[in-house]
Amino acid sequence: MSKIRVDISTYVIVLLSFLAGYFEYTFLTIIIIIVHEMGHFLTGYFLKLKVKEISLFMFGGVTIFDEDLNLNIFKELLVVVMGPVVQMLFYMLVYYFYTKGFVSVNTMKKVSTINLILLEFNLLPILPLDGAKILNNILDLILSYDLAHKVSLAVSFLALPLVFLFDNKLIIILVVISLLVRLYEEINWHKFRINKLLLERKLKGIKFKKVREFESLTKVKRNVTYYRFINGIKTYDYQYNFSTK
Numbered sequence: 001m002s003k004i005r006v007d008i009s010t011y012v013i014v015l016l017s018f019l020a021g022y023f024e025y026t027f028l029t030i031i032i033i034i035v036h037e038m039g040h041f042l043t044g045y046f047l048k049l050k051v052k053e054i055s056l057f058m059f060g061g062v063t064i065f066d067e068d069l070n071l072n073i074f075k076e077l078l079v080v081v082m083g084p085v086v087q088m089l090f091y092m093l094v095y096y097f098y099t100k101g102f103v104s105v106n107t108m109k110k111v112s113t114i115n116l117i118l119l120e121f122n123l124l125p126i127l128p129l130d131g132a133k134i135l136n137n138i139l140d141l142i143l144s145y146d147l148a149h150k151v152s153l154a155v156s157f158l159a160l161p162l163v164f165l166f167d168n169k170l171i172i173i174l175v176v177i178s179l180l181v182r183l184y185e186e187i188n189w190h191k192f193r194i195n196k197l198l199l200e201r202k203l204k205g206i207k208f209k210k211v212r213e214f215e216s217l218t219k220v221k222r223n224v225t226y227y228r229f230i231n232g233i234k235t236y237d238y239q240y241n242f243s244t245k
Contacts, residue, residue, distance in 0.1 A: 005055045029114050037061040039086025043079045069197045070206045077137040080130050091115045126156045127186050146218045195243040202241040
């Protein structure tokens with residue numbers, strides 16, 4: 001069963017915003033973040049994916065799925081895209097209530113500002129943001145699994161300066177530090193990803209329609225089943241773990 005975890009940094013921000021007189025901004029930000037994460041969660045639920053945890057942090061949220069790395073690329077892409085989509089639908093709903101007089105002009109302005117900032121920030125091609133995940137999914141369709149992740153990491157570092165286009169310098173510095181920590185984790189995790197991808201296929205018998213001969217670990221693609229000849233016998237990656245020598 002999935003759970004919702006609120007990071008201690010969220011409580012700190014709420015307290016500081018209350019003391020500084022920005023509680024409404026923070027409250028609206030948290031609401032929009034929750035709506036965004038519900039977009040990921042509900043899409044995963046309808047696709048029968050296992051949701052492990054929904055976490056709320058100081059600068060956003062993350063929905064963690066307990067799924068294989070071999071998950072269908074298009075399913076994963078749909079889950080990622082639906083976060084921003086549901087966020088925009090929520091904004092349209094708030095705007096509708098605004099036109100009917102149920103939402104004040106001041107609140108509507110705040111919602112518009114917060115929604116735009118969160119949307120622009122989240123679509124930056126920097127891991128682990130949705131923009132980078134969308135890019136990585138697209139790259140997975142045309143490149144090897146290893147190369148797609150390397151390109152995503154490279155683009156993430158190149159795109160980091162874009163964060164400074166936003167206004168609040170103190171918040172931006174904290175965001176950059178947070179993103180650098182996550183990117184460092186992604187780099188450390190990179191060398192294990194391909195091994196886990198192939199091990200899953202062996203343990204769970206995962207197969208794909210496309211079949212190719214295995215060349216090397218760096219050329220393995222997510223949506224392809226591989227075979228190699230072992231002692232003269234044609235063996236598939238769901239029969240033998242190709243990540244072992």
